[in-house]
Amino acid sequence: MSDHDADSESPANPSVRRVSDWDAGSLHELATDHETPLYVQDLDRVRENCERLRDAFPNADVRYAVKAHTGRAVLEAVRDAGLDAECASAGEVDRALAAGFGGDRLHYTAVNPPARDLDYVVGVAEAEPEVTITVGAVDTLDRLAERGYDGRVCVRVNPGVGAGHHEKVRTGGAAKFGIPYDRAAAATRDAAERFEVVGIHAHAGSGIDSEQLDSHRELVARLGDLARTLAEPAGNETSAIDIEYVDIGGGFGVPYEEDEPPLDLPAVADATREAVAPLPDGVDLAIEPGRYVVADAGVLLTRVNTVKPTPGERVVGVDAGMTDLLRPAMYDAYHPIRNLGGAAGTANPDAREATPVTVAGPICETGDTFCNDRALADPARGDLLAIGVTGAYGYEMATQYNSRPRPAEVAIDDGAAELVRRRERLADLTTVEREADR
Numbered sequence: 259m260s261d262h263d264a265d266s267e268s269p270a271n272p273s274v275r276r277v278s279d280w281d282a283g284s285l286h287e288l289a290t291d292h293e294t295p296l297y298v299q300d301l302d303r304v305r306e307n308c309e310r311l312r313d314a315f316p317n318a319d320v321r322y323a324v325k326a327h328t329g330r331a332v333l334e335a336v337r338d339a340g341l342d343a344e345c346a347s348a349g350e351v352d353r354a355l356a357a358g359f360g361g362d363r364l365h366y367t368a369v370n371p372p373a374r375d376l377d378y379v380v381g382v383a384e385a386e387p388e389v390t391i392t393v394g395a396v397d398t399l400d401r402l403a404e405r406g407y408d409g410r411v412c413v414r415v416n417p418g419v420g421a422g423h424h425e426k427v428r429t430g431g432a433a434k435f436g437i438p439y440d441r442a443a444a445a446t447r448d449a450a451e452r453f454e455v456v457g458i459h460a461h462a463g464s465g466i467d468s469e470q471l472d473s474h475r476e477l478v479a480r481l482g483d484l485a486r487t488l489a490e491p492a493g494n495e496t497s498a499i500d501i502e503y504v505d506i507g508g509g510f511g512v513p514y515e516e517d518e519p520p521l522d523l524p525a526v527a528d529a530t531r532e533a534v535a536p537l538p539d540g541v542d543l544a545i546e547p548g549r550y551v552v553a554d555a556g557v558l559l560t561r562v563n564t565v566k567p568t569p570g571e572r573v574v575g576v577d578a579g580m581t582d583l584l585r586p587a588m589y590d591a592y593h594p595i596r597n598l599g600g601a602a603g604t605a606n607p608d609a610r611e612a613t614p615v616t617v618a619g620p621i622c623e624t625g626d627t628f629c630n631d632r633a634l635a636d637p638a639r640g641d642l643l644a645i646g647v648t649g650a651y652g653y654e655m656a657t658q659y660n661s662r663p664r665p666a667e668v669a670i671d672d673g674a675a676e677l678v679r680r681r682e683r684l685a686d687l688t689t690v691e692r693e694a695d696r
């Protein structure tokens with residue numbers, strides 16, 4: 259199961275942390291101290307991921323897409339590492355502000371934005387005029403203008419190419435996102451008459467890997483073309499538009515499967531720079547990684563409570579479910595699972611036979627399954643399992659479905675663990691309900 263990569267990379271900051279790399283003893287301790295299900299997020303690893311991104315893209319603005327993990331501890335670590343915050347809602351803007359991102363480091367991307375989100379962000383921009391609002395429809399520009407906003411705007415373009423690990427997250431080609439490419443130049447020039455247009459943007463979707471480098475290159479090249487078009491005056495009345503940056507979005511993939519090679523980030527960076535070139539003078543590259551910053555910095559710990567042999571398969575019941583980690587149910591996502599052992603009277607998991615199992619949660623849904631027919635060190639009731647690569651879109655997508663309180667989260671900072679989100683209690687499930695007359 260241990261599957262370390264023999265890449266030419268710095269041993270101090272490897273390009274991936276596998277579930278097998280986590281220290282079993284420490285995880286057992288955390289599970290004992292805080293119970294399960296428990297998210298563990300290693301801020302030291304978050305910092306390493308930030309550093310590799312900055313090294314690969316030394317001259318780019320790096321903006322963390324906070325929706326991957328919006329916990330306060332993570333936001334503060336990313337802020338300290340010098341990344342900006344890319345926010346997808348008023349709530350995310352609010353949390354980024356609270357975590358100390360100033361307006362000059364805040365980017366809000368409005369996709370069919372609810373009125374109250376626009377009201378909120380326009381209000382923020384009054385106090386923090388350096389905030390940038392990224393807009394993907396002329397309607398949204400009109401709605402900003404109606405609110406008296408004339409500040410910094412970035413135009414989101416739909417380049418018509420998309421990459422991604424699942425069709426639900428492949429956004430580049432989806433009409434929902436961005437202004438169609440063939441109208442983008444005109445829409446940007448129109449926008450410049452009402453706002454300070456500072457950038458153009460496209461996000462191709464999540465999960466760029468080495469095989470999808472071609473569509474990434476194509477998207478980036480189209481943005482480069484658009485930047486050059488805008489730098490030329492259009493006709494005698496319209497002047498050139500001086501943008502500050504070309505933002506190519508996020509989507510940098512991480513290896514979920516144990517034997518999947520990590521993304522060759524320097525190669526992606528080279529391909530990006532090459533495809534976008536030559537950028538007009540004074541125009542920088544910007545990237546918006548979410549998953550890449552936090553995914554392999556997190557594991558979800560869960561305890562085995564049921565082992566059920568059936569004619570077809572061996573079902574291993576655990577205390578975490580799709581409400582804690584939605585990605586397998588929602589995207590058919592693969593997450594590695596490691597048996598850390600610990601059941602009374604059982605052998606060290608390394609000494610147990612690899613046994614094909616289905617690992618399933620407590621929710622009344624067939625989709626509430628973390629794996630099927632997967633070989634794990636034969637699980638026993640009481641064992642602790644670590645579900646790997648859950649730092650991105652893990653806690654973030656957790657719900658209270660089935661009236662399940664959301665799990666607790668521990669952050670590791672400079673090697674020391676601290677509870678950063680308490681486990682929800684049953685009472686938390688009803689805090690927003692009208693009080694019953696009892």
Ligand SMILES: *Cc1c(COP(=O)(O)O)cnc(C)c1O
Nearest residue numbers: 323461464508509546547548549
């Ligand atoms: C979700 C999102 C990202 C980040 O995507 P990742 O796959 O997590 O890197 C970046 N930009 C925008 C606009 C997004 O919506």
